[in-house]
Amino acid sequence: MADEIKQQPPANFKVTIDNVTLEVPPGTTILQAARLVGGDVTPPAMCFYTPLKGSGGKCRTCLVEVSKGSEKDPRPMPKLVASCRTTVMDGMEVKSITSERVIAARNSVVEFLLINHPLDCPICDQAGECHLQDLSYEHGKAGTRYEFKRRSFKKHNLGKYIQLHMTRCILCYRCVFTADQLTNKRQHGILDRGDHAEIATYIEKSLDNEFIGNVIDVCPVGALTDKTFRFKNRVWFTKPVDAHRDCPTCCGKVTLWARGPEVLRVTARKDQWGEILPTEDGKTGWICNECRFEKKDEKDWIIDGPMKVARHSVIGANHYEVLDTPKETIDEVMGRAPKLLMDIHSVSEVNDPSLDLSKIEGPATGAVFNHKKMIGEKKD
Amino acid sequence: MSVQLTNRSKPVDRRPMNWVERMYLVNIFKGMAITLKHFFKKKPTIQYPEETRPFSKVFRGLHILNRDEEGRERCTACGLCAVACPAEAITMEAAERQEGEEQLYREEKYAAKYEINMLRCIFCGYCEEACPKDAIYLSQTFTPSNYTRKGFIYKKEDLLIPNPLTDPEGFKKAQGEIQQAKETI
Numbered sequence: 001m002a003d004e005i006k007q008q009p010p011a012n013f014k015v016t017i018d019n020v021t022l023e024v025p026p027g028t029t030i031l032q033a034a035r036l037v038g039g040d041v042t043p044p045a046m047c048f049y050t051p052l053k054g055s056g057g058k059c060r061t062c063l064v065e066v067s068k069g070s071e072k073d074p075r076p077m078p079k080l081v082a083s084c085r086t087t088v089m090d091g092m093e094v095k096s097i098t099s100e101r102v103i104a105a106r107n108s109v110v111e112f113l114l115i116n117h118p119l120d121c122p123i124c125d126q127a128g129e130c131h132l133q134d135l136s137y138e139h140g141k142a143g144t145r146y147e148f149k150r151r152s153f154k155k156h157n158l159g160k161y162i163q164l165h166m167t168r169c170i171l172c173y174r175c176v177f178t179a180d181q182l183t184n185k186r187q188h189g190i191l192d193r194g195d196h197a198e199i200a201t202y203i204e205k206s207l208d209n210e211f212i213g214n215v216i217d218v219c220p221v222g223a224l225t226d227k228t229f230r231f232k233n234r235v236w237f238t239k240p241v242d243a244h245r246d247c248p249t250c251c252g253k254v255t256l257w258a259r260g261p262e263v264l265r266v267t268a269r270k271d272q273w274g275e276i277l278p279t280e281d282g283k284t285g286w287i288c289n290e291c292r293f294e295k296k297d298e299k300d301w302i303i304d305g306p307m308k309v310a311r312h313s314v315i316g317a318n319h320y321e322v323l324d325t326p327k328e329t330i331d332e333v334m335g336r337a338p339k340l341l342m343d344i345h346s347v348s349e350v351n352d353p354s355l356d357l358s359k360i361e362g363p364a365t366g367a368v369f370n371h372k373k374m375i376g377e378k379k380d
Numbered sequence: 381m382s383v384q385l386t387n388r389s390k391p392v393d394r395r396p397m398n399w400v401e402r403m404y405l406v407n408i409f410k411g412m413a414i415t416l417k418h419f420f421k422k423k424p425t426i427q428y429p430e431e432t433r434p435f436s437k438v439f440r441g442l443h444i445l446n447r448d449e450e451g452r453e454r455c456t457a458c459g460l461c462a463v464a465c466p467a468e469a470i471t472m473e474a475a476e477r478q479e480g481e482e483q484l485y486r487e488e489k490y491a492a493k494y495e496i497n498m499l500r501c502i503f504c505g506y507c508e509e510a511c512p513k514d515a516i517y518l519s520q521t522f523t524p525s526n527y528t529r530k531g532f533i534y535k536k537e538d539l540l541i542p543n544p545l546t547d548p549e550g551f552k553k554a555q556g557e558i559q560q561a562k563e564t565i
Contacts (some may be wrong), residue, residue, distance in 0.1 A: 317463055370492075
């Protein structure tokens with residue numbers, strides 16, 4: 001018996017996912033193995049986040065069917081398993097999109113996640129890069145069977161940087177893990193339980209650790225969004241460019257979301273799974289609050305080039321692969337400058353050059369666009 | 381040698397004209413007869429702007445921005461019309477609704493500025509189709525002509541329909557015949 005246990009496990013486990021066989025080192029989860037296969041085979045994941053230790057196992061969107069446990073014990077697993085928390089065994093056979101049970105379970109999970117979701121995508125700043133939006137687009141139903149009132153919460157103010165919309169939260173715990181693992185003192189967490197569970201600080205407190213801004217990037221839905229970007233523009237109208245700066249606290253490698261010269265938003269760089277990319281030294285590219293919220297000027301950054309946008313993403317609308325603007329050829333063709341060109345800014349009130357939205361701290365109000373005094377100032 | 385496509389081609393008569401033909405009287409009366417015949421036909425023209433043609437029910441004309449029954453603007457500046465627009469005619473600026481503005485705007489976010497460049501617009505109706513908030517519709521009138529290009533940049537004030545609280549008849553009229561027919565059923 002003792003000899004058997006001491007037997008060295010094979011260096012790599014052979015695992016078959018949707019009839020694709022690959023070899024992965026022991027300890028790899030099914031989800032990570034499926035991500036190596038890529039494409040439709042990869043189960044969606046709302047709560048699992050590779051850089052965060054202990055994340056996963058909460059949202060149940062990554063359920064897969066294990067039709068053969070391992071080479072030694074070929075019995076199938078009786079229930080669908082969460083692929084983000086189940087490690088592969090040698091000879092394991094997994095069914096993801098080839099299993100009808102998995103597809104049905106995924107559709108049901110999406111329906112559950114959307115039960116309390118307000119579906120206010122037209123207002124939500126996350127729309128266009130929201131994982132729940134993608135998930136429900138692929139697996140969701142057009143209608144809802146839920147007839148009761150959706151949950152609502154007392155509004156919590158998390159400070160001047162982070163906007164909390166608790167009704168959109170799916171309780172994935174990613175932000176809690178981020179605060180635990182990135183900061184030395186977590187100030188927010190999940191209070192209460194069941195239907196009342198909510199993200200909050202127990203006593204009205206603002207989140208002000210210098211790395212706490214990363215909870216915005218890890219949030220798969222629009223529950224935690226950037227207050228300095230709030231309502232300023234839609235994600236798909238901004239042009240994402242990769243940029244870096246010499247930051248003493250963080251890696252300084254970011255993506256700038258700009259409209260013309262106005263840097264409206266700064267985020268960390270993300271990979272195709274929506275997870276923050278590691279930097280050259282292998283560490284996760286978390287960025288500090290100063291880079292994220294304070295450096296809203298093109299001059300603060302060294303631009304590396306346009307961000308690679310997935311081909312079918314809405315963010316790719318009107319996206320250009322080169323930064324250089326094409327040369328104006330009207331003068332050359334006509335031999336003189338056009339005399340009757342209308343400057344759109346002389347009549348249009350949209351995208352006013354005299355108004356720089358990146359300089360406004362919070363969301364713009366009607367007063368900002370009408371060049372009137374702010375309502376808050378009037379009260380004083 | 382040219383290819384003959386139909387059998388209707390006639391060789392051109394190149395004989396010199398005789399004196400009756402040179403007076404052109406016959407041809408003048410032939411032409412006058414055609415003109416006279418048209419006096420008794422139904423006129424295809426109408427006296428615009430006193431008279432207008434009936435539009436089809438699915439006619440896509442000048443845009444309107446809708447309000448709800450309480451007179452609040454429906455548009456929430458989600459940008460879906462602008463991203464759906466193939467001509468890139470629609471632009472907007474979003475703003476946050478402040479306290480005390482709840483009777484003006486339906487949602488937390490609203491379009492502080494909303495512009496449609498009617499010179500760019502191709503009236504395809506994609507904006508209407510994309511709108512998740514029932515906010516934009518193409519009405520059954522066409523864009524009036526203008527002397528300058530500046531007059532074709534339609535602002536939010538030009539597009540919004542009358543407020544039902546202050547101008548119920550105007551609101552009803554702006555909602556169009558289709559909406560009115562729906563309500564009577």
